[in-house]
Amino acid sequence: MDADDSRAPKGSLRKFLEHLSGAGKAIGVLTSGGDAQGMNAAVRAVVRMGIYVGAKVYFIYEGYQGMVDGGANIAEADWESVSSILQVGGTIIGSARCQAFRTREGRLKAACNLLQRGITNLCVIGGDGSLTGANLFRKEWSGLLEELARNGQIDKEAVQKYAYLNVVGMVGSIDNDFCGTDMTIGTDSALHRIIEVIDAIMTTAQSHQRTFVLEVMGRHCGYLALVSALACGADWVFLPESPPEEGWEEQMCVKLSENRARKKRLNIIIVAEGAIDTQNKPITSEKIKELVVTQLGYDTRVTILGHVQRGGTPSAFDRILASRMGVEAVIALLEATPDTPACVVSLNGNHAVRLPLMECVQMTQDVQKAMDERRFQDAVRLRGRSFAGNLNTYKRLAIKLPDDQIPKTNCNVAVINVGAPAAGMNAAVRSAVRVGIADGHRMLAIYDGFDGFAKGQIKEIGWTDVGGWTGQGGSILGTKRVLPGKYLEEIATQMRAHSINALLIIGGFETCDRIKQSASGTKRRVFIIETMGGYCGYLANMGGLAAGADAAYIFEEPFDIRDLQSNVEHLTEKMKTTIQRGLVLR
Numbered sequence: 001m002d003a004d005d006s007r008a009p010k011g012s013l014r015k016f017l018e019h020l021s022g023a024g025k026a027i028g029v030l031t032s033g034g035d036a037q038g039m040n041a042a043v044r045a046v047v048r049m050g051i052y053v054g055a056k057v058y059f060i061y062e063g064y065q066g067m068v069d070g071g072a073n074i075a076e077a078d079w080e081s082v083s084s085i086l087q088v089g090g091t092i093i094g095s096a097r098c099q100a101f102r103t104r105e106g107r108l109k110a111a112c113n114l115l116q117r118g119i120t121n122l123c124v125i126g127g128d129g130s131l132t133g134a135n136l137f138r139k140e141w142s143g144l145l146e147e148l149a150r151n152g153q154i155d156k157e158a159v160q161k162y163a164y165l166n167v168v169g170m171v172g173s174i175d176n177d178f179c180g181t182d183m184t185i186g187t188d189s190a191l192h193r194i195i196e197v198i199d200a201i202m203t204t205a206q207s208h209q210r211t212f213v214l215e216v217m218g219r220h221c222g223y224l225a226l227v228s229a230l231a232c233g234a235d236w237v238f239l240p241e242s243p244p245e246e247g248w249e250e251q252m253c254v255k256l257s258e259n260r261a262r263k264k265r266l267n268i269i270i271v272a273e274g275a276i277d278t279q280n281k282p283i284t285s286e287k288i289k290e291l292v293v294t295q296l297g298y299d300t301r302v303t304i305l306g307h308v309q310r311g312g313t314p315s316a317f318d319r320i321l322a323s324r325m326g327v328e329a330v331i332a333l334l335e336a337t338p339d340t341p342a343c344v345v346s347l348n349g350n351h352a353v354r355l356p357l358m359e360c361v362q363m364t365q366d367v368q369k370a371m372d373e374r375r376f377q378d379a380v381r382l383r384g385r386s387f388a389g390n391l392n393t394y395k396r397l398a399i400k401l402p403d404d405q406i407p408k409t410n411c412n413v414a415v416i417n418v419g420a421p422a423a424g425m426n427a428a429v430r431s432a433v434r435v436g437i438a439d440g441h442r443m444l445a446i447y448d449g450f451d452g453f454a455k456g457q458i459k460e461i462g463w464t465d466v467g468g469w470t471g472q473g474g475s476i477l478g479t480k481r482v483l484p485g486k487y488l489e490e491i492a493t494q495m496r497a498h499s500i501n502a503l504l505i506i507g508g509f510e511t512c513d514r515i516k517q518s519a520s521g522t523k524r525r526v527f528i529i530e531t532m533g534g535y536c537g538y539l540a541n542m543g544g545l546a547a548g549a550d551a552a553y554i555f556e557e558p559f560d561i562r563d564l565q566s567n568v569e570h571l572t573e574k575m576k577t578t579i580q581r582g583l584v585l586r
Helices: 012-017 039-052 063-069 104-115 128-150 156-161 187-208 223-232 248-261 285-296 316-335 357-372 376-383 385-398 425-438 449-454 485-497 510-519 538-547 561-574
Strands: 026-031 056-060 074-077 121-126 166-171 211-216 236-238 267-272 300-304 343-348 351-356 412-418 442-446 458-460 502-507 525-529 581-585
Touching: 026 039, 026 063, 039 056, 039 121, 039 316, 056 063, 063 104, 063 128, 104 128, 121 128, 121 316, 128 156, 128 166, 128 357, 166 316, 187 211, 187 223, 187 267, 187 316, 211 223, 211 285, 223 236, 223 267, 223 385, 236 248, 236 385, 248 267, 248 285, 267 285, 285 300, 316 343, 316 351, 316 538, 343 357, 351 357, 357 376, 376 385, 385 425, 412 425, 412 449, 425 442, 425 502, 442 449, 449 485, 538 581, 561 581
Parallel strands: 026 056, 026 121, 121 166, 166 343, 211 267, 211 300, 236 267, 412 442, 412 502, 525 581
Antiparallel strands: 056 074, 343 351, 442 458
């Protein structure tokens, strides 16, 4: 049950592809380095986009090792080769560390194996080491061809015909440690795994008044630790890019004891595996546990998440990100000229963009250099605006300044939830309340939406009142689908009575996977899923892309009986193949 098997692109996509042709071209796709959720979605996108434009696409199994070994490790892919892999973690074409490719002799063998199949376009999905290797391979390409000709392994005609190698990279890494992109493939899924573990731990920790120290992956990058700490409201976080100030041991213990004094039953401390102090000495999870037990006597446990962060089903975000990057990678290969430098497809805001590969690699290496030289502010800056912004946000929400250090504004700010409850509402309220208090405002909570506003269900809300709200679903304040129109006079009265100066209003896919699982043992069946969204087709469109649907019908894209007939004919043909299942989103 996989995406639109009708091979021809339609409408605006066909127009977009008119100037691109893959006829006579061969593309090799490989995954290298550590695996990451979403790699299969990227492979699938490269294969299908390549076939769309008329190119041959080859799997290169086991990364660079498969390229060096050749033979059955390089095999042509067809449309069905990548069916039903969108939701699968890891990489179906395998990944391996390859010492041979680090040598010129190994790269010579790899070049020979590619030439046997006419592959002069390479799409590499991996980390900075894998992409750097691909760039070196591209630079040496002409010299490798000349050497192969001298050895009699290829003729002079082949040297001219295959004179240039085009390389495009996509970063597959759960660490999000590559500069130039807002997010790498696999990072969002890894965060899902971490948050799932934290949510599970919270229930047992609260039962026994425990302190948990969680160590998460990331090598020398603290992104996973930082964002998971922000998402779960952790009490303390240790990052390699931003080590704690001198005397952190005492400060942390004071905060934990204050939490216990306020009857908080749970403390969460998150540690990046590469965490260091300001002298570049490691801060380990065991060291933190020993400190808490020795200084405070608290029951403290260490959990090292390890490779569970790499496992499981990729998130919707990773599927969509990898799919979009894969399409852009093929377009970049088709548009490349001999003078085009190797590029990496990155995420900038909500757009897939191409950046010079080696510039991004150099920036990534500069971060490590800054940390080695203890220039930690530079390290945070080089990680990018998103990292710096998350770090600033975490500090503002986690650490409350003493009351005598906060200048009072005499401004009363009220927070209200309206419309249908949505995941994240409580986290938004928590952030608003804590930032407001940090800025010196008096924060008020309005319960049960505009209905409760009119009835005067309003009370002051403090810093500790919103503790633990980030992981709670629904709306703790309560919300109703009630418009304020008929309550305007009562609301105005309440605003005067409570001297409200400002009002903050917060309001308003797993289904596809579950259906695919139930359908995996059935044949000749089409599932139709209706999603929410009113007159906005975002959920159906993105859900279709993430789940690999055959079709998606949305309000913004008009369709008629001819489109329906075309899709029915496509599904009919599909039932004649080995993939006798279909999925339609509305």
